[in-house]
Amino acid sequence: MPQNSPTDIADRIRHFHALLPEGVTLLAVSKFHPLPSLQTAYSAGQRLFGESRADELTAKAAAMPPDCRWHFIGHVQTNKLRRIIAAAHVIESVDSERLLRLISAEAQRQGKVIGVFLQVHVAAEETKTGFTPGELLQCARDCHDFPGIEILGVMGMATNTDNADRIAADFAAIARTASLLRQIVPTATRISMGMSGDWPAAVAAGSTDVRIGTDIFGHRQ
Numbered sequence: 749m750p751q752n753s754p755t756d757i758a759d760r761i762r763h764f765h766a767l768l769p770e771g772v773t774l775l776a777v778s779k780f781h782p783l784p785s786l787q788t789a790y791s792a793g794q795r796l797f798g799e800s801r802a803d804e805l806t807a808k809a810a811a812m813p814p815d816c817r818w819h820f821i822g823h824v825q826t827n828k829l830r831r832i833i834a835a836a837h838v839i840e841s842v843d844s845e846r847l848l849r850l851i852s853a854e855a856q857r858q859g860k861v862i863g864v865f866l867q868v869h870v871a872a873e874e875t876k877t878g879f880t881p882g883e884l885l886q887c888a889r890d891c892h893d894f895p896g897i898e899i900l901g902v903m904g905m906a907t908n909t910d911n912a913d914r915i916a917a918d919f920a921a922i923a924r925t926a927s928l929l930r931q932i933v934p935t936a937t938r939i940s941m942g943m944s945g946d947w948p949a950a951v952a953a954g955s956t957d958v959r960i961g962t963d964i965f966g967h968r969q
């Protein structure tokens with residue numbers, strides 16, 4: 749069980765930077781962790797952070813150095829979209845065409861281009877949000893040329909289970925969806941999958957972006 753002393757956080761950041769293969773980006777998922785933990789990660793070389801709440805994202809982005817980049821990975825409440833777009837570079841949790849249209853409109857209003865991942869649902873849990881693979885591809889066909897957005901790839905989660913076969917099958921399904929997306933949007937080359945418990949299997953299945961919280965910062969309060 750990871751503790752979260754400053755030396756441990758810095759060591760784990762360096763460990764992941766050394767361990768992850770070339771071409772795999774580390775998103776440090778800092779949600780619910782206090783600012784000093786992010787500052788420690790920053791001092792160890794981390795620049796990319798993931799947050800899941802608009803208020804926390806806004807406060808941390810304002811307090812951290814300006815060369816940090818911020819990915820929003822939580823459920824997007826549309827009444828908070830203005831603040832999310834003001835602070836985030838990328839929204840990974842895009843799960844409806846309606847949301848994508850709203851992001852496009854608000855990003856244009858703010859004169860920004862927001863990177864987006866389309867979230868696909870393949871896990872067994874009912875509660876995990878996202879498009880079905882078919883819906884995701886239809887959304888990409890309908891929306892890929894919207895102004896103010898750049899579709900970067902697919903984000904997904906595997907079933908929360910100890911069954912390695914099920915996890916591998918889920919990551920394969922996410923990667924398959926990503927390769928179909930690339931036939932529609934050739935520049936959408938990224939695959940955001942893999943978390944603390946399962947990232948090695950995700951990397952083996954082609955992940956380009958792992959989202960690690962607990963294994964860096966310890967357990968969330």
Ligand SMILES: *Cc1c(COP(=O)(O)O)cnc(C)c1O
Pocket residue numbers: 777779800821822943944945959960961962963
């Ligand atoms: C919280 C979260 C993570 C990080 O989870 P850990 O198990 O702490 O590594 C990754 N992705 C999403 C979408 C999350 O909400």
